[in-house]
Amino acid sequence: MSSSTTRRRARTGGKRPLSALLALVNPVALYRKRPNRPDDPPPEALIGKGVRFVNRIYLLRAIGLGIGFFCVSAGFVQNPVSWPLWALLVFHGFAWPHLARHWALRSKIPYRAERRNLVIDAGFGGFWIAAMDGNLVPSAVILSMISMDNIAAGGVRLFMRGVYASVAGFLLGWLVLDYRFMPQSDIVTIVACLPMLALYPLVLGKSTYDMSKKLAERSREFEIVSQIDGLTRLFNRRYWESLLIEEFEQCRRGGHGACLLLLDLDHFKNINDTHGHLVGDEVLRNFSQLLRASLREDDLIGRYGGEEFVAILRHTSAADALLLSQRLVEQARSKQSGGDSLWGCTVSAGLVPFTPDMDAHYVWLQRADQAMYCAKGKGRDCLVAWDAGLHRAHGKTAADVQTA
Numbered sequence: 001m002s003s004s005t006t007r008r009r010a011r012t013g014g015k016r017p018l019s020a021l022l023a024l025v026n027p028v029a030l031y032r033k034r035p036n037r038p039d040d041p042p043p044e045a046l047i048g049k050g051v052r053f054v055n056r057i058y059l060l061r062a063i064g065l066g067i068g069f070f071c072v073s074a075g076f077v078q079n080p081v082s083w084p085l086w087a088l089l090v091f092h093g094f095a096w097p098h099l100a101r102h103w104a105l106r107s108k109i110p111y112r113a114e115r116r117n118l119v120i121d122a123g124f125g126g127f128w129i130a131a132m133d134g135n136l137v138p139s140a141v142i143l144s145m146i147s148m149d150n151i152a153a154g155g156v157r158l159f160m161r162g163v164y165a166s167v168a169g170f171l172l173g174w175l176v177l178d179y180r181f182m183p184q185s186d187i188v189t190i191v192a193c194l195p196m197l198a199l200y201p202l203v204l205g206k207s208t209y210d211m212s213k214k215l216a217e218r219s220r221e222f223e224i225v226s227q228i229d230g231l232t233r234l235f236n237r238r239y240w241e242s243l244l245i246e247e248f249e250q251c252r253r254g255g256h257g258a259c260l261l262l263l264d265l266d267h268f269k270n271i272n273d274t275h276g277h278l279v280g281d282e283v284l285r286n287f288s289q290l291l292r293a294s295l296r297e298d299d300l301i302g303r304y305g306g307e308e309f310v311a312i313l314r315h316t317s318a319a320d321a322l323l324l325s326q327r328l329v330e331q332a333r334s335k336q337s338g339g340d341s342l343w344g345c346t347v348s349a350g351l352v353p354f355t356p357d358m359d360a361h362y363v364w365l366q367r368a369d370q371a372m373y374c375a376k377g378k379g380r381d382c383l384v385a386w387d388a389g390l391h392r393a394h395g396k397t398a399a400d401v402q403t404a
């Protein structure tokens, strides 16, 4: 199957384009409950969903039907109707929006109930067109408002359901109301439709804009949550690794130099065991704060695992990185009292400058790991800078820097 066919099928929920089109024009398929897909949420997760949607539509419906009342009234004045129709129009214009909201909010799944209400709106629209004997201007205004609402709230599927509901409403009106086709609109009717034409698209447009703004904010929040470690507010491992890959590629293309620093808190388990996990968490937060304060904004700091931290020191030479990392190990050692205390924890660190002989980003990480474990082997609380000797001897004859 070609990639464009696969993309098209993905858009149409796995159906062939023709069957997707047929499903949209087939009223039975439109109104039948869609079979569950494997990635659908479980039914109980939908309970109570859509309250904000209901409230948004309530406002639109109250304004739209309130103004629409005058539009249809003008049609009724032009082609007079009996009082029960007037009563129904008053009910629909001023009582139905509140009833519809109440009904939707009391349903198990308010979102679904509101979509049903929108279809009922479309049915009413078709009925009013028949009741006005097809008076052209208000009929066109009603149809276009219903279409706008339904496509904005539920896409093509809801729009098509609305079309069928409008046709059904029209046929019902035709059958029960002695329908005569009288499409001419007089000037009073046209003027009465102007507020609807001018105001309603503005209200709907503003509401859609507000919603898309909220969605953009939400998606930004989700993006942040997927990148940040909840406890330390540093980059989480998955996201940090993607940054490492980018940095590695840039260094390989000869963009700039960078160093990788891996830091591990020493005997951190003892903190948890002696003082409890809350103090352990505080130590992790305090150490993250120290990293943030000591490194530059440009550096990419992440929490790699439980008490393991990583930093990509960007645009930094090996000599500068060495000085900076030494200072960090010393700072950690000195923070043993006060509000930002590490509660007796020291740090073992491994430092690896980028070198072009590395085949992949994980080689960089492996070397940092080797250097850090070499620091642990040397008694902890120190920094080891990786070199080829360290690789050969697995940490026994390293050209290391011990700051303890």
Ligand SMILES: Nc1nc2c(ncn2[C@@H]2O[C@H](COP(=O)(O)OP(=O)(O)OP(=O)(O)O)[C@@H](O)[C@H]2O)c(=O)[nH]1
Binding pocket: 231, 264, 265, 266, 267, 268, 269, 270, 272, 276, 277, 278, 279, 280, 281, 284, 305, 306, 307, 376, 380
């Ligand atoms: N409080 C707290 N503890 C954590 C968290 N993540 C991991 N840990 C703990 O960190 C401890 C790490 O223990 P080890 O891997 O033995 O390391 P260590 O005690 O620092 O020993 P060395 O690294 O050899 O110096 C484990 O007890 C984990 O349960 C966390 O988010 N909060």
